[in-house]
Amino acid sequence: MENKEVGQEQLTEKQQRIVDAAIEIFAAKGYSGASTSEIAKKAGVAEGTIFRRYKTKKELLMSIVGPMISKVIAPIIVKDFDKVITADYKDFESFLRAIFSNRLKLVEKNQILIKIAIQEIPFHPELKEKLFEVVGKEVFKSICQRIEDFQLKGEIVKIHPKLVVQLIFSSLFGYVASNFILFPERSVHQDNELEHTIQFILKGLRQY
Amino acid sequence: MENKEVGQEQLTEKQQRIVDAAIEIFAAKGYSGASTSEIAKKAGVAEGTIFRRYKTKKELLMSIVGPMISKVIAPIIVKDFDKVITADYKDFESFLRAIFSNRLKLVEKNQILIKIAIQEIPFHPELKEKLFEVVGKEVFKSICQRIEDFQLKGEIVKIHPKLVVQLIFSSLFGYVASNFILFPERSVHQDNELEHTIQFILKGLRQY
DNA sequence: ATAGTAAGTGAGTAATCACTCATTTTTAGC
């Protein structure tokens, strides 16, 4: 788990170790429970080294989580949803599979960062705003429009698109939480489980 | 929002104010971010008063969240699931509605406590263990058995009962998160939303 | 080799923290 570049500039090896250590300790103890002393020890550097690049402890956190939201989550979602939105899917199932595919690999790849973001959002309003701004503006509207297209085609039930999104992402999050956050050591049934989750959503939303 | 009794004994008015203040600040800032000084100020008492009853800050948190898990969540789940399990439901839909009913009112009533529990579980392994112990031992097995019963009757798909539970609670959690945690000020579509969520689950799990 | 800059160090600082405890205040029972 390495972040080669957090922020705009290339990090020195020691600064990189600071970031890696911070990620680990923020994830394990939360921002408030993490001390710069402990982060420095873990990185094998002097505590003052942290403050050569980051003015405050919070700036260190933001340098990690901010890009997580704006550069990892958003591009994952936005860029690929451009494809999803513009692509021509024969049906809702293809659309749903497009949402699921890649997402899970990237979640797995960034799970610790996502864990930190989720843990910290309740305590840092600016993170919550950023997430909702990115997701709300770019993604939510686009998804809802696409949902409405499928509804017009009569493929899925005509309920409020926002609720459709909520239902889809609840199941997705349940799958992610179960496999990557709560029980990361359990990798059994993974393929079946994903397929069953997709079928559950498809059937649950199908128009009869 | 008042907790008249946390732990075994009746609290003095001041101690009660401490608990109320702690709940508020733990929810807003997390355990590590909350200081006993701030809690005391908010409660309008001297800081030492906190330590008359609670040996440590952590004991204060546990006195709040521990019973939350063992006395609120578990009884909600266990006691009522005894009824659910022993009751004779004509079909899976009745069973599902029994799960949903009452749960939501009690979630609404205890939402801030649930928020604290969710926020703190990643940082306090004993809370996670307690939750899984209670839920795992008493509830999970019982629910899975009941699920299997419905599967034998051919009412729902024959997938692993654990996955069924995951799917149900993902959707339930999505509903709860949307209405009580993320957007508590938004009470629109509430009745429809719940019904659609239930229908989504029913259809998603139905055996065809 | 020299000078300037960048990176790093770690002792120290002021503030904050969880908690203690001698003292004061309040309560309850007679």
Add this chain to the structure above:
DNA sequence: GCTAAAAATGAGTGATTACTCACTTACTAT
């Protein structure tokens, strides 16, 4: 009203914290 116990107080304590800054080391360009 008196006494003992319970509740509360708040100054103080040692530890911890985020951060500073004078100094050292390393690197780069001339």
